[in-house]
Every structure is written in structure tokens, then in C-alpha cells.
Amino acid sequence: MDLDNLVSDIKRDWEVERYPEDWSFIIKDDKELEKHATPEFLKENRGLIFKNSKKVNKIYLTCFPSTYVLKEIAKRNIKDVLLVSHHPFDWDGTGMGFKTYSKEDYELMKKYGISVLFMHVPWDAVRNEEKRVSTAYGTANVLGMKVKGEFEEYFGAIVSLYGDMPGKNFDELAKRYVAEKLGNNHLNLFKFGPNKIGLVAIVPGGGNSAEWLDDAYKLGVRTYLTGCTDRCKHPYQQAKTKEFLAKAKELKLNIIGASHYLTEKWAMEQSKLYFGKFGLPVEFIEDLAQMKVLD
Ligand SMILES: [Fe+2]
Ligand SMILES: [Fe+2]
Structure with a gap:
């Protein structure tokens, strides 16, 4: 062709x-x-x-x-x-x-x-069609999330989701569902809140933003799942993550860092x-x- x-x-x-x-x-x-x-x-x-x-x-x-x-x-x-x-x-x-x-x-x-x-x-840009799937929906589909809404604008597109996830508590959600289903045994976990799941946000890739965390919190999110957290050594990323984790601590939110790759690649497969x-x-x-x- x-x-x-x-x-x-x-x-x-x-x-x-x-x-x-x-x-x-x-x-x-x-x-x-x-x-x-x-x-x-x-x-x-x-x-x-x-x-x-x-x-x-x-x-x-x-x-x-x-x-x-x-x-x-x-x-x-x-x-x-x-x-x-x-x-x-x-x-x-x-x-x-x-x-x-x-x-x-x-x-x-x-x-x-x-x-x-x-x-x-x-x-x-959020979509969950039969043949075309966006990054957040790709991850949500693999995790079996019951999606309740879409949020967060990035370069003119809505890119993130929030909804309900299975599991008794945060520890079980991280270990039994996220680690196992995404195939990531090295999750980056930051537990700043109680061991409850609450509403879960999926912000694929570089979701380590204090502002986005604040927006998620206002929607009722209590567990924030994203890709990148604190391992990147670039000064820009380091500063962004510092602010992000400080905000998570202030809001008492639990964070799951599941890697850039494993929060985005499902959309390409799907x-x-x-x-x-x-x-x-x-x-x-x-x-x-x-x-x-x-x-
Ligand atoms: Fe992306
Ligand atoms: Fe990305």
C-alpha cells in the first residue's frame, strides 16, 4: 500500500x-x-x-x-x-x-x-470503541474498572478516567489487581491515606501532576493510579514529582505508580x-x- x-x-x-x-x-x-x-x-x-x-x-x-x-x-x-x-x-x-x-x-x-x-x-483522547481504544480506557479495560466519568484536559483532549475497582482495601487492590493484571511486580506505592480504595483515577503515563491530583480529589478520587512517579532523574520530572507527592500527602491520597509503559501500551494492543x-x-x-x- x-x-x-x-x-x-x-x-x-x-x-x-x-x-x-x-x-x-x-x-x-x-x-x-x-x-x-x-x-x-x-x-x-x-x-x-x-x-x-x-x-x-x-x-x-x-x-x-x-x-x-x-x-x-x-x-x-x-x-x-x-x-x-x-x-x-x-x-x-x-x-x-x-x-x-x-x-x-x-x-x-x-x-x-x-x-x-x-x-x-x-x-x-478518551475513546472506548470496538476497534479503537485510548490509553486510559485500555488500562481500565485490563483492570476491570467500572468507569464513572472522564476528566482532565491535555492539549485539547480529555485523557483520564475515574471509577470503581474491585478489592477489599488499597493493599489488595495494588497487589491482587493492579500488579497482577498489568504484570508489574515493582509498583511504586505511596500510601498517604487510610487503607481504603474509594473512587480510583486512571491517569496514564505522566500523571505525576499536583494540579491533576487536586482535580481528581475534587471529583471524590481517593486512589490515584498513574504511570510515572519518582524514579525519573530529569530535573524537571524531579521537581514535578516533589510537588505531586507533597500534594498527595496533604490530601491524604494513595498513589499507585504502575509505570509509563504499563499504563499506556494496552491501548496500542487493543x-x-x-x-x-x-x-x-x-x-x-x-x-x-x-x-x-x-x-
Ligand atoms: Fe499518553
Ligand atoms: Fe506517555
């Missing part, structure tokens, strides 16, 4: 042009990226990042366009493919956060004709059916390198 047609169909269906994105914090001063990325991405920070083929023989889905994922694509040895990613960059949750592409990444993309389209806000409509093979790649980081 023709790459440009495929990308424009996907972008239209997911309303990619509707949501602004700002990745300037990582793009600026990256001369290598400037050499390889599309003018569209460099100018608008959205859409197709790399165009390395004219046609597409297979669609891959991922949460982060990591070296691990690019190597997995290379292993399958199918040339001219489209990688659709939630983020435009890989994430090092125990290091400095988002990271740029390596020389090896550029070589792999070139050699195997891997073009990369990312949909960040469009995949966070949206496989949508990408099947183009008649090409579709594969979600489990990022086993991310499974080792878990933050």
Missing part, C-alpha cells in the same frame, strides 16, 4: 491535525534528528516523523519507538513497513526520561525502510483491529526492554 495514502487515512480517522503537540524540549539542538525527520514533524511536532519508504507491507504498533522495537522489526526481515507509535521518542523512566534516536536507530530505519508515524494526544482495516498484516510489538525499566 502507498505510504502517503495510508498515513493520511490514519491521520484523518484519528484527527491528528486537531491536537497540538509540543516536543520542542527534546527536538531543539538535535542536528541528527533535523537531518532525518520530516519537515512536518520538525515544524508541527506531529504526524509522520520519518519517511523511509514509499510503500507499506506491514503495520507495527508500539508505545515507544525504541531500539528494542526497531531491532524486533529488523528480525522479522520485512522491508518497507510503517511503525505507528504512541510517543515520538523512547522513554528511560529511571534515567533522564525521553531520549533521542541513536545512530543505530537511524541505520535500522534506513536499512529496513521503517517509516514512523506517532499519535500522542490522539491516542490519549487498537489492533482498527489498523487491520487496511488489509495489511498488523503486529503489536511487546517492548521487553521497557518491561525491565517499569517507570
Whole structure:
């Protein structure tokens, strides 16, 4: 299939042009990226990042366009493919956060004709359709949450959920449901409140924001489940988390940090059916390198 047609169909269906994105914090001063990325991405920070083929023989889905994922694509040895990613960059949750592409990444993309389209806000914008699922709903579906409402605006999209979760108390919810169902035995738990569950918020990915916590509290939330908490070493993240945890303590809220990856990747898996409509093979790649980081 023709790459440009495929990308424009996907972008239209997911309303990619509707949501602004700002990745300037990582793009600026990256001369290598400037050499390889599309003018569209460099100018608008959205859409197709790399165009390395004219046609597409297979669609891959991922949460982060990591070296691990690019190597997995290379292993399958199918040339001219489209990688659709939630983020435009890989994430090092125990290091400095988002990271740029390596020389090896550029070589792999070139050699195997891997073009990369990312949909960040469009995949966070709440939806729970038969074939397309947003990040928060993807996680809620896996956890069996009874959703009661949607909240929190991010770049023009509502991205978070709140509702009821099973379990006798907070400890049981964390261990029996969240750890087991998401497959994360290294949850980052902050118990500032009583051992009760109450209303639970799911704020996928980087939900470590004091302001969002406050908004959740006002809705009646008493357990706040998000991805990132305090392991990222980037000064911006450290300052954000400090404020976030201080607010949680003040409000006596319990926090579950279940990792960036494991609070977002379900949406890519659950949206496989949508990408099947183009008649090409579709594969979600489990990022086993991310499974080792878990933050
Ligand atoms: Fe996200
Ligand atoms: Fe994210």
C-alpha cells in the first residue's frame, strides 16, 4: 500500500491535525534528528516523523519507538513497513526520561525502510470503541474498572478516567489487581491515606501532576493510579514529582505508580483491529526492554 495514502487515512480517522503537540524540549539542538525527520514533524511536532519508504507491507504498533522495537522489526526481515507509535521518542523512566534516536536507530530505519508515524494526544483522547481504544480506557479495560466519568484536559483532549475497582482495601487492590493484571511486580506505592480504595483515577503515563491530583480529589478520587512517579532523574520530572507527592500527602491520597509503559501500551494492543482495516498484516510489538525499566 502507498505510504502517503495510508498515513493520511490514519491521520484523518484519528484527527491528528486537531491536537497540538509540543516536543520542542527534546527536538531543539538535535542536528541528527533535523537531518532525518520530516519537515512536518520538525515544524508541527506531529504526524509522520520519518519517511523511509514509499510503500507499506506491514503495520507495527508500539508505545515507544525504541531500539528494542526497531531491532524486533529488523528480525522479522520485512522491508518497507510503517511503525505507528504512541510517543515520538523512547522513554528511560529511571534515567533522564525521553531520549533521542541513536545512530543505530537511524541505520535500522534506513536499512529496513521503517517509516514512523506517532499519535500522542490522539491516542490519549478518551475513546472506548470496538476497534479503537485510548490509553486510559485500555488500562481500565485490563483492570476491570467500572468507569464513572472522564476528566482532565491535555492539549485539547480529555485523557483520564475515574471509577470503581474491585478489592477489599488499597493493599489488595495494588497487589491482587493492579500488579497482577498489568504484570508489574515493582509498583511504586505511596500510601498517604487510610487503607481504603474509594473512587480510583486512571491517569496514564505522566500523571505525576499536583494540579491533576487536586482535580481528581475534587471529583471524590481517593486512589490515584498513574504511570510515572519518582524514579525519573530529569530535573524537571524531579521537581514535578516533589510537588505531586507533597500534594498527595496533604490530601491524604494513595498513589499507585504502575509505570509509563504499563499504563499506556494496552491501548496500542487493543487498537489492533482498527489498523487491520487496511488489509495489511498488523503486529503489536511487546517492548521487553521497557518491561525491565517499569517507570
Ligand atoms: Fe499518553
Ligand atoms: Fe506517555
